[in-house]
Amino acid sequence: MLDLEKLYSESAKIMKASVIRELLKLTRVPGIISFAGGLPAPETFPTEKIKEITSTVIDREGPLMMQYGPTEGSPGLKEELIKYIKNDVTDYDFKQENFLITTASQQALDLLGKAFINPGDTIVVGLPSYLGALQAFNAYRTRFIGIPVDNDGMVPEILEKNLGELKAAGKPLPKFIYTIPDFQNPAGITYTYERRKAILEIAYKYDIPVIEDSPYRELRYTGEKVESMLSMDKKGYVIAMFTFSKTMIPGFRLGWVVAKNPEIIQKLVIIKQGVDLCTPPFTQAIATEFLKRGYLETQVKANVAFYKQKQRAMLNCLDQYMPKLEGLSWTKPEGGMFLWLTLPKGMNADEMLYQAVEEKVAYVIGSAFFCNGEGKNTMRINFSYPTLENIDVGIKKLARVISEFAEKNKEKAAH
């Protein structure tokens, strides 16, 4: 019999089924209202348009889109993205060499891990940060430096203090700073302009690249757009990542990396060759036509209107149903797909999940997003996928679970 444990690489060995995944399994019971996922609503998928475009592009360029394509991505799609990015970054003349098409942003995270992390290297992530990024980077046996994220973004003073101490001790500096500045997954917060600037200044001072992971940027429901770090960066330190997953179709698995420094892109291209040769030219051809016809702008507008309504509904339900407990609060994000709920100190959202599942409502435990295991009294709740009716019923249930759990906690404390 194969002794697989002996055969597996060190990296594979550390990729064990996590407690979090086990907890998520719990939430997949029939009849449950789940705020745990992070899925776009299927009602937003542009099915009819995709049907028509697919048939048109197959007639026009079938053999080409069914063949292998360049690792860098289709030049046609990049051409459209160069125009599209002008909506966001107006003062820079991007070229094809600044773009890499990826098999969605999850692949970009993996490529960046491969490009920068040696076992034992450190990287900076937010407390909290996107779980999928922590998993992708963890595969390269990195050590995380967690920097708190408050309502305005990653706290620059703490970042600077950490880096200063490392430098003073002659220790190696982190390989990169990973950020999600717009409507962060999980907390929903948006970095202010000042925070973005401060983090960039620190990156320049210590010579560390900044990853700007930006899947939600276009999904803004209130407030003013803040300049992207890619746009603010004048020195080529920012590596930005985007995706069609939240604005078009997650099943296309299409994303793109943009860097003002083309050397970074060249390195990622070489790495990607060994990963999947190329992102499917088939979906790239369809997406190119979608952009060419200006459908993406229309689609983004429709998604914003749709999700804005759901977010407002969830915030109203929270106001209406949540018990008045000291320390119970939630974020009011200006966009994205998630709210972040903080329970009173001492209440454990991991433990409460069992009770919530019994009541047929689910969330993701907040501690899953903390590289240091903190955040036990927090949770992430998603509003993009559940129906308006389920938002109402589910938040009512969650409010009841929180009330009862708080009551039990009080009793426990009294004994």
Ligand SMILES: Cc1ncc(COP(=O)(O)O)c(C=O)c1O
């Ligand atoms: C911050 C962040 N980055 C990356 C991803 C991965 O998205 P995809 O691979 O679908 O582009 C997600 C998905 O939820 C995310 O929230």
